[in-house]
Amino acid sequence: MKRTSPRRQQRYLLRLLALGFMALGIVACQKQIVPEESCNFVQNSADQRVSWGAETLDFYIHESVPSEYYMAIHNAADTWNEVLGREVIRIEIEGVAGDINDRRDNVSMIYLMDTWDNDNLREQARTSVRWRGTQIIESDILLNDQYFNFSVEPKTPLYYVDLESLMVHEMGHAIGLAHVEDDQSVMHPQLARGEERRLVSDLDIESLTCEY
Ligand SMILES: [Zn+2]
Known part of the structure; x- marks a missing residue:
């Protein structure tokens, strides 16, 4: 059985942590999609109302x-x-x-x-x-x-x-x-x-x- 040195273990752990942070970063960058009440409006696939908003x-x-x-x-x-x-x-x-x-x-x-x-x-x-x-x-x-x-x-x-x-x-x-x-x-x-x-x-x- 191969023994992993403590240093190698540490490096492995650091790499895992870095990956974890990257994943977090990606999630945080995505715009959060919050479903809305319809209020008798048509809704998109994420259950948000669609409208012209401030546009004409x-x-x-x-x-x-x-x-x-x-x-x-x-x-x-x-x-x-x-x-x-x-x-x-x-x-x-x-x-x-x-x-x-x-x-x-x-x-x-x-x-x-x-x-x-x-x-x-x-x-x-x-x-x-x-x-x-x-x-x-x-x-x-x-x-x-x-x-x-x-x-x-x-x-x-x-x-x-x-x-x-x-x-x-x-x-x-x-x-x-x-x-x-x-x-x-x-x-x-x-x-x-x-x-x-x-x-x-x-x-x-x-x-x-x-x-x-
Ligand atoms: Zn109609």
């Missing part, structure tokens, strides 16, 4: 959206900005040309789609949100023009979807909010044809205070 969501309106829709879109953005107390959603440019399928470009765009995926016929619109960590970097809104008629009239006719109400809901997603059960909330998943739900509810305002 700059929306561009694609040329597929007719100009008579612009007012309803602006009104929906103003509704959120008013309760947020600052301009979180800014409508940048209207009538932007470009590929309707170009959607992972860090540019937030609103599109009117004349074809819709057949598995989700009853979807009035869809908002896709991309984030890095907890910071949203792109929010795109697609409106389903194949299966729905949108109204921008002051009084929404029967069988039409009130565009302003729908935009308030979709912009809620665009700033990070998820669906809620409460049917007073603009984040309720169902909006009936002819129904108007343009005002942000107390519950929605309470959710916002967690992030904005």
